[in-house]
Amino acid sequence: MKTIHLFANWKMYLDFDESNILANALAAQAKKNSEQIKIAVFPSALALYPVGQVLKDVGLAVGAQNAYWVDKGGFTGEVSVNMFKEAGCEYALIGHSERRHIFNETNHEVRQKLEAALAVGLTPVICVGETAEERRADKTEEVVEIQLRSALDKLAVGADAKIFIAYEPVWAIGTGDACAPGEAERMHGKISKIVTALLPKVDCKILYGGSVRPANVADYLIGPLTDGVLIGHASAQLDSFSEIIKRAGELAKA
Ligand code: PGA
Numbered sequence: 001m002k003t004i005h006l007f008a009n010w011k012m013y014l015d016f017d018e019s020n021i022l023a024n025a026l027a028a029q030a031k032k033n034s035e036q037i038k039i040a041v042f043p044s045a046l047a048l049y050p051v052g053q054v055l056k057d058v059g060l061a062v063g064a065q066n067a068y069w070v071d072k073g074g075f076t077g078e079v080s081v082n083m084f085k086e087a088g089c090e091y092a093l094i095g096h097s098e099r100r101h102i103f104n105e106t107n108h109e110v111r112q113k114l115e116a117a118l119a120v121g122l123t124p125v126i127c128v129g130e131t132a133e134e135r136r137a138d139k140t141e142e143v144v145e146i147q148l149r150s151a152l153d154k155l156a157v158g159a160d161a162k163i164f165i166a167y168e169p170v171w172a173i174g175t176g177d178a179c180a181p182g183e184a185e186r187m188h189g190k191i192s193k194i195v196t197a198l199l200p201k202v203d204c205k206i207l208y209g210g211s212v213r214p215a216n217v218a219d220y221l222i223g224p225l226t227d228g229v230l231i232g233h234a235s236a237q238l239d240s241f242s243e244i245i246k247r248a249g250e251l252a253k254a
Contacts, residue, residue, distance in 0.1 A: 001036055004221055004248045005164070005207060005228025007125065008041045009065065009093065010237030015214060019047035023054040025238050030058035033245055036252035038228075040091050041235075045079050052088035063091030063125070066099055069116035081116045092122045092231075095151070097129055097170045105151035114151055119163060125164040125230070126151050127209070128191070132171035140169075143188055148191065152198045162203045165191050166230040172210025181219040184208045188225035214243035221251050 014022060021039065033039070040061040043051045052062040084092060094117060095110035110126070118122045128147040131142040140150035144167070157163075167187050179187075188206045195204045208220045209230030220226050231253045234240040 001252060002227065005205060005226060006039045006162075006235075006245060006248055007063070007091070007166075007207060007209075007217050007228065007230045008039065008241060009096070009209075009230055009232045010041065010043050010236045011065065011098070011232055012044060013236040014044070014047070016044075016047050016050075019043045019051050020054070022236070022238055022241075023047075026060065026241070027054050029187045029242065031058060032249075034249035034252045037233075037245060037248050039245065042091070046083075048084070048089065049087045054221040055158070055202070059092040062199055064085045064088050064122070064234050065093050065096065067092050067094075067113060067117065067122075069112040078189040078221060079101065081113070081120045081122055085120045085122055086094050088148050089122055091125055091164075092117045092198070093166075094124045094126045095147070096101050096127045097168055097173055100127075101131070101170065107147060110147075112152055115155070118155075118157060123162050123164065125166055125207070127168050127230070129168040133168065135171060140187070144187065144191065145194055148194050148199070152195060155199060157199060157202055159201055160203075162205070163199070164196075164205045164207055164227075165195060166209045167191060168209035168230060174211070176211050178211035178213075179208070179218055181208075181216070181223060184220060185223040185225055188223065192225060214240055214247060217244050221248055 050102045064084040067081040071082045099105040114127045114198045124156045130143040205227035207228045207230045212229045212231045
Protein backbone atom coordinates (compact mmCIF):
# COMPACT_ATOMS: atom_id res chain seq x y z
CA MET A 1 0.00 0.00 0.00
CA LYS A 2 1.52 3.30 -1.04
CA THR A 3 1.07 6.61 0.74
CA ILE A 4 -1.07 8.94 -1.37
CA HIS A 5 -0.39 12.67 -1.24
CA LEU A 6 -3.30 15.03 -1.82
CA PHE A 7 -2.02 18.59 -2.11
CA ALA A 8 -4.65 21.33 -2.22
CA ASN A 9 -3.62 24.52 -3.97
CA TRP A 10 -6.27 27.07 -2.96
CA LYS A 11 -4.60 29.73 -5.14
CA MET A 12 -6.48 33.04 -4.67
CA TYR A 13 -9.87 31.33 -4.73
CA LEU A 14 -10.79 31.79 -1.07
CA ASP A 15 -10.79 34.87 1.14
CA PHE A 16 -9.78 34.79 4.80
CA ASP A 17 -13.16 33.68 6.18
CA GLU A 18 -13.79 31.15 3.43
CA SER A 19 -10.36 29.61 4.01
CA ASN A 20 -11.02 29.21 7.72
CA ILE A 21 -14.47 27.76 7.14
CA LEU A 22 -13.13 25.17 4.71
CA ALA A 23 -10.20 24.32 7.03
CA ASN A 24 -12.58 23.76 9.94
CA ALA A 25 -14.82 21.56 7.81
CA LEU A 26 -11.82 19.49 6.68
CA ALA A 27 -10.63 19.18 10.27
CA ALA A 28 -14.09 18.05 11.43
CA GLN A 29 -14.07 15.12 9.02
CA ALA A 30 -10.35 14.29 9.26
CA LYS A 31 -10.82 11.27 11.51
CA LYS A 32 -12.56 9.51 8.62
CA ASN A 33 -9.46 9.93 6.41
CA SER A 34 -7.37 6.87 5.61
CA GLU A 35 -3.98 6.76 7.31
CA GLN A 36 -2.45 6.18 3.89
CA ILE A 37 -3.52 9.65 2.77
CA LYS A 38 -1.34 12.67 3.47
CA ILE A 39 -3.06 15.98 2.92
CA ALA A 40 -1.41 19.38 2.65
CA VAL A 41 -3.28 22.62 2.05
CA PHE A 42 -1.76 25.68 0.38
CA PRO A 43 -3.90 28.65 1.44
CA SER A 44 -3.30 32.33 0.68
CA ALA A 45 -0.41 33.82 2.65
CA LEU A 46 -2.86 35.77 4.85
CA ALA A 47 -5.01 32.77 5.80
CA LEU A 48 -2.12 30.37 6.19
CA TYR A 49 -1.42 30.79 9.89
CA PRO A 50 -4.98 30.33 11.24
CA VAL A 51 -5.63 27.51 8.76
CA GLY A 52 -2.43 25.79 9.91
CA GLN A 53 -3.48 26.09 13.54
CA VAL A 54 -6.80 24.40 12.79
CA LEU A 55 -5.26 21.63 10.68
CA LYS A 56 -2.21 20.72 12.72
CA ASP A 57 -4.22 19.05 15.49
CA VAL A 58 -5.76 16.67 12.97
CA GLY A 59 -2.58 15.82 11.09
CA LEU A 60 -3.05 17.94 7.97
CA ALA A 61 -0.12 20.08 6.84
CA VAL A 62 0.06 23.54 5.31
CA GLY A 63 2.38 24.98 2.70
CA ALA A 64 3.22 28.23 0.94
CA GLN A 65 2.03 28.88 -2.62
CA ASN A 66 5.16 30.91 -3.32
CA ALA A 67 8.03 32.27 -1.21
CA TYR A 68 10.95 34.65 -1.59
CA TRP A 69 14.51 33.46 -1.13
CA VAL A 70 15.99 36.26 1.00
CA ASP A 71 15.26 35.94 4.74
CA LYS A 72 14.56 39.59 5.53
CA GLY A 73 15.03 43.00 3.97
CA GLY A 74 13.66 45.67 1.70
CA PHE A 75 11.53 43.50 -0.59
CA THR A 76 8.11 45.14 -0.49
CA GLY A 77 5.30 42.69 -0.93
CA GLU A 78 7.35 39.51 -0.59
CA VAL A 79 7.18 36.85 2.14
CA SER A 80 10.32 34.82 2.79
CA VAL A 81 10.78 31.06 3.07
CA ASN A 82 11.83 31.67 6.65
CA MET A 83 8.60 33.47 7.50
CA PHE A 84 6.52 30.68 6.02
CA LYS A 85 8.49 28.13 8.00
CA GLU A 86 7.93 30.17 11.16
CA ALA A 87 4.19 30.29 10.40
CA GLY A 88 4.04 26.48 10.49
CA CYS A 89 4.53 25.48 6.86
CA GLU A 90 5.91 22.09 5.98
CA TYR A 91 5.90 22.59 2.20
CA ALA A 92 6.39 25.27 -0.44
CA LEU A 93 5.12 25.23 -4.01
CA ILE A 94 7.93 26.39 -6.26
CA GLY A 95 7.58 27.48 -9.86
CA HIS A 96 3.85 26.90 -10.19
CA SER A 97 2.87 27.55 -13.80
CA GLU A 98 0.81 30.60 -12.80
CA ARG A 99 3.98 32.04 -11.23
CA ARG A 100 5.99 31.18 -14.33
CA HIS A 101 3.49 32.39 -16.92
CA ILE A 102 1.55 35.21 -15.25
CA PHE A 103 4.37 36.60 -13.12
CA ASN A 104 7.22 35.72 -15.50
CA GLU A 105 9.12 33.66 -12.95
CA THR A 106 12.24 32.22 -14.56
CA ASN A 107 14.01 28.89 -14.12
CA HIS A 108 16.75 30.86 -12.37
CA GLU A 109 14.32 32.26 -9.78
CA VAL A 110 12.83 28.81 -9.31
CA ARG A 111 16.32 27.55 -8.46
CA GLN A 112 16.88 30.33 -5.90
CA LYS A 113 13.54 29.65 -4.25
CA LEU A 114 14.26 25.94 -4.19
CA GLU A 115 17.65 26.35 -2.52
CA ALA A 116 16.21 28.76 0.03
CA ALA A 117 13.27 26.46 0.83
CA LEU A 118 15.58 23.50 1.41
CA ALA A 119 17.90 25.61 3.56
CA VAL A 120 15.10 26.42 6.04
CA GLY A 121 13.69 22.89 6.02
CA LEU A 122 10.63 23.39 3.85
CA THR A 123 9.88 20.46 1.56
CA PRO A 124 9.72 21.84 -1.97
CA VAL A 125 7.02 20.93 -4.46
CA ILE A 126 8.59 21.91 -7.78
CA CYS A 127 6.05 22.38 -10.54
CA VAL A 128 7.01 21.61 -14.12
CA GLY A 129 5.06 21.28 -17.34
CA GLU A 130 4.72 22.35 -20.93
CA THR A 131 2.37 24.89 -22.52
CA ALA A 132 -0.13 23.93 -25.22
CA GLU A 133 2.13 25.46 -27.84
CA GLU A 134 5.16 23.49 -26.65
CA ARG A 135 3.08 20.35 -26.65
CA ARG A 136 1.91 20.97 -30.22
CA ALA A 137 5.54 21.45 -31.22
CA ASP A 138 6.35 18.09 -29.62
CA LYS A 139 8.60 19.76 -27.04
CA THR A 140 7.01 18.42 -23.85
CA GLU A 141 9.93 16.26 -22.77
CA GLU A 142 12.52 18.86 -23.72
CA VAL A 143 10.78 21.64 -21.75
CA VAL A 144 10.28 19.50 -18.67
CA GLU A 145 13.88 18.30 -18.80
CA ILE A 146 15.18 21.89 -18.98
CA GLN A 147 12.98 22.89 -16.02
CA LEU A 148 14.20 19.91 -13.99
CA ARG A 149 17.87 20.32 -14.85
CA SER A 150 17.93 24.03 -14.05
CA ALA A 151 16.24 23.34 -10.72
CA LEU A 152 18.18 20.27 -9.66
CA ASP A 153 21.56 20.07 -11.36
CA LYS A 154 24.34 20.08 -8.73
CA LEU A 155 21.84 20.97 -6.03
CA ALA A 156 23.37 20.60 -2.57
CA VAL A 157 20.91 18.48 -0.62
CA GLY A 158 21.18 16.58 2.63
CA ALA A 159 20.83 12.79 2.61
CA ASP A 160 17.41 13.06 4.27
CA ALA A 161 16.04 15.69 1.87
CA LYS A 162 12.63 15.14 0.36
CA ILE A 163 11.52 16.70 -2.90
CA PHE A 164 8.21 16.60 -4.71
CA ILE A 165 7.90 17.18 -8.43
CA ALA A 166 4.43 18.08 -9.66
CA TYR A 167 3.96 17.39 -13.36
CA GLU A 168 1.37 19.96 -14.35
CA PRO A 169 0.88 20.50 -18.07
CA VAL A 170 -0.02 24.19 -18.35
CA TRP A 171 -2.84 23.48 -20.82
CA ALA A 172 -4.50 21.16 -18.29
CA ILE A 173 -4.54 23.63 -15.39
CA GLY A 174 -7.93 25.14 -14.66
CA THR A 175 -9.29 24.13 -18.07
CA GLY A 176 -11.15 20.89 -17.40
CA ASP A 177 -8.95 19.37 -20.11
CA ALA A 178 -6.98 16.93 -17.95
CA CYS A 179 -3.94 15.07 -19.28
CA ALA A 180 -4.68 11.44 -20.13
CA PRO A 181 -3.62 9.35 -17.10
CA GLY A 182 -1.42 7.10 -19.26
CA GLU A 183 0.37 10.11 -20.67
CA ALA A 184 0.89 11.61 -17.21
CA GLU A 185 2.28 8.30 -15.99
CA ARG A 186 4.66 8.13 -18.95
CA MET A 187 5.93 11.64 -18.13
CA HIS A 188 6.35 10.62 -14.49
CA GLY A 189 8.64 7.84 -15.69
CA LYS A 190 10.76 10.37 -17.62
CA ILE A 191 10.81 12.74 -14.65
CA SER A 192 11.81 9.98 -12.26
CA LYS A 193 14.71 8.97 -14.52
CA ILE A 194 16.02 12.55 -14.80
CA VAL A 195 15.71 13.25 -11.07
CA THR A 196 17.36 9.97 -10.10
CA ALA A 197 20.29 10.70 -12.41
CA LEU A 198 20.71 14.22 -10.99
CA LEU A 199 20.04 13.47 -7.33
CA PRO A 200 20.47 9.74 -6.75
CA LYS A 201 20.13 9.93 -2.97
CA VAL A 202 17.08 12.14 -2.72
CA ASP A 203 13.65 10.83 -1.86
CA CYS A 204 11.61 12.22 -4.76
CA LYS A 205 7.85 11.89 -5.02
CA ILE A 206 5.93 12.67 -8.18
CA LEU A 207 2.47 14.25 -8.34
CA TYR A 208 0.14 14.93 -11.25
CA GLY A 209 -1.75 18.23 -11.42
CA GLY A 210 -4.18 19.76 -13.89
CA SER A 211 -7.99 19.49 -13.74
CA VAL A 212 -8.01 16.70 -11.15
CA ARG A 213 -11.62 16.05 -10.12
CA PRO A 214 -13.45 13.41 -8.05
CA ALA A 215 -14.34 11.61 -11.29
CA ASN A 216 -10.76 11.23 -12.54
CA VAL A 217 -8.58 11.22 -9.41
CA ALA A 218 -8.44 7.42 -9.11
CA ASP A 219 -7.26 7.11 -12.73
CA TYR A 220 -4.10 9.00 -11.76
CA LEU A 221 -3.59 7.50 -8.34
CA ILE A 222 -3.55 3.92 -9.58
CA GLY A 223 -0.40 4.70 -11.61
CA PRO A 224 2.61 3.07 -9.91
CA LEU A 225 4.76 6.13 -10.66
CA THR A 226 2.22 8.59 -9.25
CA ASP A 227 2.55 9.42 -5.55
CA GLY A 228 -0.37 11.80 -5.45
CA VAL A 229 -2.06 14.79 -7.02
CA LEU A 230 -1.90 18.57 -6.81
CA ILE A 231 -5.46 19.84 -6.97
CA GLY A 232 -6.51 23.41 -7.63
CA HIS A 233 -10.15 24.31 -8.22
CA ALA A 234 -11.67 21.05 -6.92
CA SER A 235 -9.75 21.37 -3.63
CA ALA A 236 -11.22 24.78 -2.82
CA GLN A 237 -14.76 23.42 -2.38
CA LEU A 238 -15.74 21.13 0.46
CA ASP A 239 -17.90 18.71 -1.52
CA SER A 240 -15.44 18.01 -4.31
CA PHE A 241 -12.37 17.90 -2.08
CA SER A 242 -14.11 15.57 0.40
CA GLU A 243 -15.06 13.29 -2.47
CA ILE A 244 -11.45 13.24 -3.70
CA ILE A 245 -10.23 12.38 -0.19
CA LYS A 246 -12.83 9.60 0.04
CA ARG A 247 -11.94 8.10 -3.36
CA ALA A 248 -8.22 8.22 -2.60
CA GLY A 249 -8.92 6.49 0.73
CA GLU A 250 -10.84 3.69 -0.99
CA LEU A 251 -7.96 3.20 -3.39
CA ALA A 252 -5.42 3.15 -0.57
CA LYS A 253 -7.40 0.37 1.13
CA ALA A 254 -7.74 -1.71 -2.01
P1 PGA B 1 -6.62 22.81 -11.29
O1 PGA B 1 -5.25 23.46 -10.81
O2 PGA B 1 -6.82 21.56 -10.50
O3 PGA B 1 -7.66 23.85 -11.01
O4 PGA B 1 -6.47 22.54 -12.75
C1 PGA B 1 -4.12 22.68 -10.53
C2 PGA B 1 -2.96 23.53 -10.11
O5 PGA B 1 -2.84 24.66 -10.61
O6 PGA B 1 -2.13 23.15 -9.27
